[in-house]
Amino acid sequence: MPQHTQSRSAPLSLRPPRRSLGALLGLSLLASCGGPAATPAPTTPTATTMQLNGTRVLGPAQVQFGVTPLNGTQTVSGTLSNPSVTFSTAGVSGAVSVCGQVTVQNTVTAAVTLDATGSMTTTDPNEKRRDAARAFVGRLTGGSQAAVLSFEASSTPSAGMIGSVLHQDLTADQALLNTAIDRATYARGSTNFYDAVIDAVKVASRAGRPGPIVLALTDGIDNRSSNSPDNAIAAAKAAGVPVYTIGLDATGSLDFTEMERIASETGGLFRSNVAAGDLDAYFSQLYNAFTAQGCLELNLAAAPAPGTTVAGTLWVDVTDYGKATSRLSVPFSYAVRDSGAPK
CATH class of the missing domain: 2.60.40 (Immunoglobulin-like)
Incomplete structure (x- = not known):
């Protein structure tokens, strides 16, 4: 009977496999540094x-x-x-x-209401508010829209308005908006600011667009509105529209307490002591505020x-x-x- 040969498996080695000198040196260096090489710290600043x-x-x-x-x-x-x-x-x-x-917020919906009272001939004789408003609408991008109103108590209000003339309803058409701004830049009559805020809130909110705001500029204290500051605040709160107010008061002599209160209680912001020549820069700053603000x-x-x-x-x-x-x-x-x- 032929003999069968029994195969034997080689015994398993208990020693670790040999590593090259380079591999050992690499492991040693990684260990001394606490692990893989760290990513360099960023140097580009978040903001300037x-x-x-x-x-x-x-x-x-x-x-x-x-x-x-x-x-x-x-x-x-x-x-x-x-x-x-x-x-x-x-x-x-x-x-x-x-x-x-x-x-x-990439999309802006703004109702811009400009003071057209007689005192603007003195406080803004070169119509800097017109240039500022035109620059503001010039920054509209994507689905952003704006409307343009003016207020003073001697003109007949537009249909559906209390004390304002609506020169252009919400649109993204910058040519139409610029034409409206030119028409809104005049000077006569007295100040009906509280009525104007209520009108602008209505225009900003009635299209149902997200995040509407009102940007309101005046150079005087309200003396002709049929509504009170509390009425203006209530209307803005009910519509969910923050009101950003600008007091054109280069001398620092006007009492803008109620204008400041309207802005503060509706979630907007207030700025005063602005010279007419500063309006362009400030309207631009407010556009930044509407798009990215902390x-x-x-x-x-x-x-x-x-x-x-x-x-x-x-x-x-x-x-x-x-x-x-x-x-x-x-x-x-x-x-x-x-x-x-x-x-």
């Missing part, structure tokens, strides 16, 4: 400047600022953190916090006396993925108004 868009007064010692981070002239989205404040007004102290991250809130240790100008500098970090954190600053200044004054 911070723009202050206006104020929103919540109380005598509580004020919010709308801010927009920019990279050159372009708006930037990023995370706001680590805010701080320094004061240049003697005797004022407090702290600042982030009250809203940067919200980006919020910083200042809480003072004590309420300053009415008439005090509170000034200082806000600081905040802006961070975006893949970019270096930017530490940005922006000066601020606002007047403390008498919240207990008759309305």
